[in-house]
Amino acid sequence: MATSNRKTEIADAAVRVRGLRKDYGGKHAVDGIDLDVARGETFALLGPNGAGKSTTVEILEGYRSRTEGEVSVLGTDPARGGLDWKARLGIVLQSTGESGVMTVREQLKQFAGYYPNPRPVDEVIAAVGLEDQAGTRIAKLSGGQKRRVDVALGIIGRPELLFLDEPTTGFDPEARREFWGLIRGLKSEGTTILLTTHYLDEAARLGDRAGVIIGGRLVDVGRIDEIGGADARVPIVRWRGADGLVREQRTQAPAALVAALVAESGGTGGAEPEDLEVIRPSLEDVYLDLVRRHGGAPEASGDTETSAASETSGASASTQEGAIA
Numbered sequence: 539m540a541t542s543n544r545k546t547e548i549a550d551a552a553v554r555v556r557g558l559r560k561d562y563g564g565k566h567a568v569d570g571i572d573l574d575v576a577r578g579e580t581f582a583l584l585g586p587n588g589a590g591k592s593t594t595v596e597i598l599e600g601y602r603s604r605t606e607g608e609v610s611v612l613g614t615d616p617a618r619g620g621l622d623w624k625a626r627l628g629i630v631l632q633s634t635g636e637s638g639v640m641t642v643r644e645q646l647k648q649f650a651g652y653y654p655n656p657r658p659v660d661e662v663i664a665a666v667g668l669e670d671q672a673g674t675r676i677a678k679l680s681g682g683q684k685r686r687v688d689v690a691l692g693i694i695g696r697p698e699l700l701f702l703d704e705p706t707t708g709f710d711p712e713a714r715r716e717f718w719g720l721i722r723g724l725k726s727e728g729t730t731i732l733l734t735t736h737y738l739d740e741a742a743r744l745g746d747r748a749g750v751i752i753g754g755r756l757v758d759v760g761r762i763d764e765i766g767g768a769d770a771r772v773p774i775v776r777w778r779g780a781d782g783l784v785r786e787q788r789t790q791a792p793a794a795l796v797a798a799l800v801a802e803s804g805g806t807g808g809a810e811p812e813d814l815e816v817i818r819p820s821l822e823d824v825y826l827d828l829v830r831r832h833g834g835a836p837e838a839s840g841d842t843e844t845s846a847a848s849e850t851s852g853a854s855a856s857t858q859e860g861a862i863a
């Protein structure tokens with residue numbers, strides 16, 4: 539299965555990166571990345587631990603120097619971005635930096651003062667679901683609540699471009715879904731969002747497009763439903779044969795295969811094929827396959843359900859398309 543590397547050029551991109559390299563000592567942490575993020579799109583940057591995502595994003599944010607390459611963020615080279623440029627960005631870093639002694643509202647008020655056109659503080663508190671904690675000192679909040687403060691600080695300045703580095707780490711499932719709603723709202727207002735996440739379901743739900751970085755290289759980029767190439771998306775039919783063995787077959791026509799299995803097991807009135815499943819590979823399945831093929835260590839998944847696409851319990855046998863075992 540060939541990886542399609544779609545290098546789409548976007549006119550008037552919010553982010554434009556060409557030949558980006560970052561060396562630490564002799565090691566290429568980022569090794570020649572080309573990337574465009576369109577204005578108004580939500581772009582998910584994916585990759586295993588140590589792949590080079592944070593380094594890339596920190597260069598875009600102006601926090602880190604680069605070794606080589608061209609970078610333009612909202613039309614400005616981040617290495618030369620001044621305060622006016624910074625005020626157009628919203629940044630939610632991986633680690634929290636807010637003061638623990640202030641209350642949520644005090645901290646947000648302070649940050650709002652740094653921006654020319656901030657959102658109303660109470661509107662932001664409500665958007666991140668911290669109304670009940672608005673008067674609480676940040677030091678006393680739970681990990682997930684502190685993360686919501688980080689997100690609130692990232693959006694208070696009404697950013698044109700919002701960087702979210704693993705924003706929902708520590709969120710409970712309900713808070714994560716609320717956060718997704720918040721991000722969709724920002725997107726509908728025209729905010730460009732660059733998201734790094736290890737939660738593949740989050741990337742699939744929020745992202746218009748995604749890029750996969752492995753070993754400092756962008757190994758694939760495209761619409762969420764294009765990542766990994768068409769072959770990686772072919773459905774899998776799995777069933778237990780009369781001999782007790784689990785069989786699986788990739789096929790573009792799962793209904794026809796299921797009908798054939800039913801006919802084989804005695805016609806419409808016959809026995810149901812045992813343990814029958816039709817599986818459509820998720821972004822997580824496709825991503826893990828990409829990581830394996832490019833020699834990256836697949837990380838433990840987030841809270842997404844593990845698809846059974848690559849796992850079978852008990853004995854199994856794979857079959858070629860068109861041949862029922």
Ligand SMILES: Nc1ncnc2c1ncn2[C@@H]1O[C@H](COP(=O)(O)OP(=O)(O)OP(=O)(O)O)[C@@H](O)[C@H]1O
Pocket residue numbers: 562567585586587588589590591592593594
């Ligand atoms: N300040 C630094 N000095 C030396 N090496 C570094 C530095 N920062 C990062 N690296 C190395 O660069 C590589 C890329 O790191 P980076 O933090 O960009 O990865 P990542 O994809 O964001 O990982 P994670 O998913 O764990 O956050 C790693 O091998 C890391 O050890």
